[in-house]
Amino acid sequence: MIDENGLAVETIGLSFSFSKDRPVIKELNMQIPKGAIYGFLGPNGAGKTTTIRLLLDLLPSGSGEISVFGKTLGDDRSNILSRTGALIESPSLYEHLTGYDNLKVTANLRSIKKDRIQEVLKIVGLDTESKKYVHSYSLGMKQRLGLAIALLSSPDLLILDEPTNGLDPNGIIEIRELLRDLNANHGVTILVSSHLLSEVERLVSHVGIIGRGEMMFQGPLKKLQQISQDKAVIEIDTDDNARALEILLEDHQQVSKAAQFLEVHYTDRDRLAQLIILLTAAGLRVNRAQLVESSLEETFLSIIKDDHL
Numbered sequence: 331m332i333d334e335n336g337l338a339v340e341t342i343g344l345s346f347s348f349s350k351d352r353p354v355i356k357e358l359n360m361q362i363p364k365g366a367i368y369g370f371l372g373p374n375g376a377g378k379t380t381t382i383r384l385l386l387d388l389l390p391s392g393s394g395e396i397s398v399f400g401k402t403l404g405d406d407r408s409n410i411l412s413r414t415g416a417l418i419e420s421p422s423l424y425e426h427l428t429g430y431d432n433l434k435v436t437a438n439l440r441s442i443k444k445d446r447i448q449e450v451l452k453i454v455g456l457d458t459e460s461k462k463y464v465h466s467y468s469l470g471m472k473q474r475l476g477l478a479i480a481l482l483s484s485p486d487l488l489i490l491d492e493p494t495n496g497l498d499p500n501g502i503i504e505i506r507e508l509l510r511d512l513n514a515n516h517g518v519t520i521l522v523s524s525h526l527l528s529e530v531e532r533l534v535s536h537v538g539i540i541g542r543g544e545m546m547f548q549g550p551l552k553k554l555q556q557i558s559q560d561k562a563v564i565e566i567d568t569d570d571n572a573r574a575l576e577i578l579l580e581d582h583q584q585v586s587k588a589a590q591f592l593e594v595h596y597t598d599r600d601r602l603a604q605l606i607i608l609l610t611a612a613g614l615r616v617n618r619a620q621l622v623e624s625s626l627e628e629t630f631l632s633i634i635k636d637d638h639l
C-alpha cells in the first residue's frame with residue numbers, strides 16, 4: 331500500500347561534490363512514499379550512484395538533509411541502515427562458496443538466525459540451487475543471490491542500483507517479478523535506479539528523473555504518462571490549410587501551422603472526428619487527419635534535455 335503522506339526517504343537540498351568546484355548532486359529534493367516502487371532514472375553520469383551512496387552513508391556527507399522513515403541519517407545511522415537492504419551494481423560474492431554459504435557468512439556477521447537463510451532463498455527462487463557453487467551461477471542467479479543477501483535483515487527499504495545491468499531479457503523479467511512480489515507481499519519500499527525508462531516502466535509506481543545532478547521530474551508514473559499524453563497532437567492536411575487554420579482558430583482550437591500541415595492540440599478521443607466534421611462542413615477536403623502521440627520514452631528524453639515545458 332502506497333502512503334503518499336508518509337515518506338520512506340526524503341532528501342532536502344542534498345548537494346555533493348567530489349572536487350571543490352564541480353558539484354555532482356545539486357540541491358536534490360527526493361521524496362519516496364512508503365510502499366512505493368520508485369524508479370530513479372537518468373542517463374550515465376547523472377548522479378544516481380552518488381545519490382544512492384549518500385543515502386547509504388557511504389560517502390562523506392554533503393550538504394542538505396537525508397531522512398529515512400522520518401529519522402535523520404546523521405542522528406540515527408545504525409537504526410536506519412539496519413532497516414535498509416542494498417545492492418549496488420554487481421554483488422560481492424564468494425565464488426568458491428555455495429549460494430547457501432554466501433548467505434551464511436553475512437547471516438553470521440549480522441547475527442541473523444539461520445532460518446532466515448531458507449526464507450530469503452525461497453523469496454528469490456534459489457532454494458533448489460543453494461548447494462551449488464556460485465562460480466557455476468548465471469549472472470541472473472548471482473544478482474538474485476545478491477538480492478537475497480540484501481533481504482537477510484528483513485529490510486523495510488531496499489535500494490538497488492541498476493540491478494538488471496547486463497542481464498538478458500529473461501533475467502530482467504525475473505528480477506522485475508521478484509521486486510513486484512517483495513513490494514506487494516512483503517511491504518518493502520523499493521528504490522531502483524536505471525538509465526532506461528523502458529526497463530522499469532512496468533514496475534514502478536513513482537519516478538524521479540535526474541539530469542546533471544538535478545531532479546528534473548518527480549512524481550507518480552501516472553503524472554509522467556499525463557505529460558506524455560498532453561504532448562499529443564492531431565496533424566491535419568486539407569486542400570486549403572490557410573482557410574482551415576482560420577476555421578480552427580474561430581472554433582477556439584489550439585492550433586499551429588507546420589510546414590505541410592496544421593497541428594491541433596489533442597484533448598480527447600472524439601476530437602479527431604469532430605475536426606473532420608467541422609472542416610468538411612466548411613467545404614474543405616481533408617486529405618489527412620492523424621493522431622500523433624509522444625511515447626513515454628520520448629517524454630523521458632525531453633525531460634532529460636530540459637525542453638519538455
Ligand SMILES: Nc1ncnc2c1ncn2[C@@H]1O[C@H](COP(=O)(O)OP(=O)(O)OP(=O)(O)O)[C@@H](O)[C@H]1O
Pocket residue numbers: 348349354372373374375376377378379380381525
Ligand atoms: N569517485 C569519484 N570521483 C570523482 N568523480 C566521480 C566519482 N564517482 C562519480 N563521479 C562523477 O560524478 C558524476 C555522477 O556519477 P554517478 O556515478 O553518480 O552517475 P550515475 O547516474 O550513477 O551514472 P551511471 O549510470 O554511469 O552509473 C559523474 O560525472 C562522475 O564522473
